[in-house]
Amino acid sequence: MSLVNFTAREITCKIVYYGPGRSGKTTNLQYVYGRVPESRRGRMVSLATQTDRTLFFDFLPLELGSISGFTTKFQLYTVPGQSYYNATRKLVLQGADGVVFVADSQARRFDDNLESLQNLQDNLLSQGVDIRQLPVVFQYNKQDLPRDLILTSEEMDDALNFRSVQSFSADALHGSGVFETLKGVSELVLKRLAAGSAVA
């Protein structure tokens, strides 16, 4: 996937929200969807089960209009978190320009976060992508929950963010940290403009 198409004067960014099941990836997308004027957003495609769990993936196209002469489009995807949907996750991950890892801050989900992060690394590697070369940010969601149930951002950083990439505290349900995360990953992705095309 080409991030910048100079011939068509188009910038396309594919951003994938990754993380364990029920960590709030779809909630992130729903919040973004709600804040975008209708003219700028495409239809949000959500394939969910009866209990609102993501079955396949969510897809939200955003048209940001002409920026510096480039028609700029963002495509936001989520993956299904449950471990048995790995084939889908691999598929969605293909050609990603950036990844938001949405971690569940609840202490009891600690192992799920680690497992999902390991799974992200493995899936990227199987596509020949080194996670260290890809723009990745962390979002520690559900930070609004009572303190005794969750790990703080610092603790989450210690546990997951051993490469010291950008991380954001969030309460996706109420929108806190959602756009900050999106801005963070977008900036990283767009800065790769200078380095040429994105991850194939």
Next chain:
Amino acid sequence: MTATLNPHYRFDTLVVGAANRLAFTAAKAVAESPGTVYNPLFIYARPGLGKTHLLMGIGHAARAINPALSVEYLTLDEFVESFHAAVAAGQGEAYRRRFIDVDLLLVDDVQFLTHRREMQAELLRLSDALQTNNRQIVLTSDRPPSEIEALDERLIRRFAGGLVIDIGAPDYETRVAILRRKAEERRARFGEGVLEAVGSLVIDNVRELLGALNRLVAFQAVSDAPLQPAQAKALATGSDLTTTTPKADTTPPPAAPVRSATVDEFSDFLTEVSATVAQQVDLWRTKVAAAILRWEGEGFSTARLEALLQQEMTSDPERVLNQFESDVRKLQALHAEAAELAPSLAGSSAFRDPEDIAGAEALTQRARQGAHPPPAPLPIWRLDDLFEAAGNRMALQAARAIVTEPAKRYNPLVIVGVSGVGKTHLLHALGNALAARVEGSVACLSAHEFTGELIEAIDRDAVGAWRARYRGSAAFLLDDVHLVAQKDRTQDELFVLFNFLMEAGRQMVYTSAVPLAELTAVESRLRTRLEGGLVVDLPAPEREIRQQVVERLLQAKVGAVDPDLAGYLGSRAVESVRAVHGLLQRVLNAAEAQGHPPTASLAREVLEGAPPKPVRRPAASRSSGIVAPAGGVRSREKVVWDWPDVGDRIVEEWR
């Protein structure tokens, strides 16, 4: 011309108001006739009031009037950095010359001269040199010269000697005009009074004013309702928009409750993305500009990159940059090769234009072939002139086959025969026939010359070029290959050359006076390769050939052929054609001394019979330098009746 001039910073995009009218008028005058009025022109203003715009505008306008004008724009920091780099590289003088030849020098941000004594001295010297030659210098600063801390008094006086002028903050009308102009450029439409409302705010920095406009544009892009003047004012000053947020942005997602602070997160996001993209696009611009400076500094034409900057990124800059750099590398490689082959090509401008690689390649190709072509076969010897008999038939047929299909049939061909049987003759004749057949040069030389050239090349440290000459030849013919015996380096070079030419499908022919099996002092790797081709013997000439040779010589020297004489001389048993020449020469000398034409009886008398009357050879007679090494009755052969004179003997030995 330096390509760092921003294409947007032209006079026609500058909004002129009361605060900058004087500066604009002076700048225009300077652009129209550089070096004649206001020299130097010194413009100062607080940041964000258009100094750089005006400075670059001068560059654009001057170039539009006279495209041949050389214009150089740089910031003081660049000036300092590149000067230090040039001094470090030992190119300080070249760096100064670069600026002294500039017609219009534009230096931005000279306030950074503070406490830089050496740069002040450099600028002073440059400014004097430019003014002496009526070349224009324009400088900008954020403060007047007198307020630049620790600035050399002489520089202050120089600046004051031209025109020092300031740009003030834009007034209300100018601010509104700037906003309108920029809104139009961005195709943004605003309701009545909106821009005026923003213009009425006391924002006296144009950059901040444009930042305010950016916020208006981003807000309007996501807003369904037109922006109101009050909203615009609030936006411009960054006030809270809680009460004025457009309807479309307040629609909460079905599952998400409204956040307490309903700032327009999407607009905010959009603004940040825009800024990042713009920054990255600008980064490309900077990268391209840096590439231009770099390659221009190294003397390459950068027209392609300059065009890229003008194109506003319509094509992939990285691809163009990579291609350009690869072209430059190619030129550098060609230049290095050509300079080695022909030193006169070193520094040639033909290797400086990446748009004309074909020209550089053609020049290098000419250097490969023409500058020092390898020795060619002697043109006097032709294959058709050779007499054919049973003994040399095989060698001649092989030679003809090679001419018909070079490098296809017998490669290499090795001709073995004792001295004087005509190997060299055959080799050169074959070389000439090949030269007429193949494209490119045919190298034909003796192993002795080959070694001599190699020694000379080692001495000149030009072995690479020497190798290139032979590698570039279409066919390689080496006489007397047996002479490479015990010359290890020559053998090494010949071995490598052999492999190269064989792989490249070029014909090779060698001669040897010694059978290959006896070439024990030649490395076996080379010897076996020679044996791997066709080895033909060239035996001593038969009577038939000897007679034909004599007839031809008589025809050439006397103008008539005496069949008896030719028959007699042909019947003399000699080992080589060269000996036949010697016999005939002796007869001719005797005939000349006696004043008679050469006959068979005279020949008998000279070669085997009674001694002829003693004759004094004319002192200047050097009709032949060849002594017959054989012929006549054996006992007679040991008595030399007619020694050649001393000079002739020396010639003979030298040969």
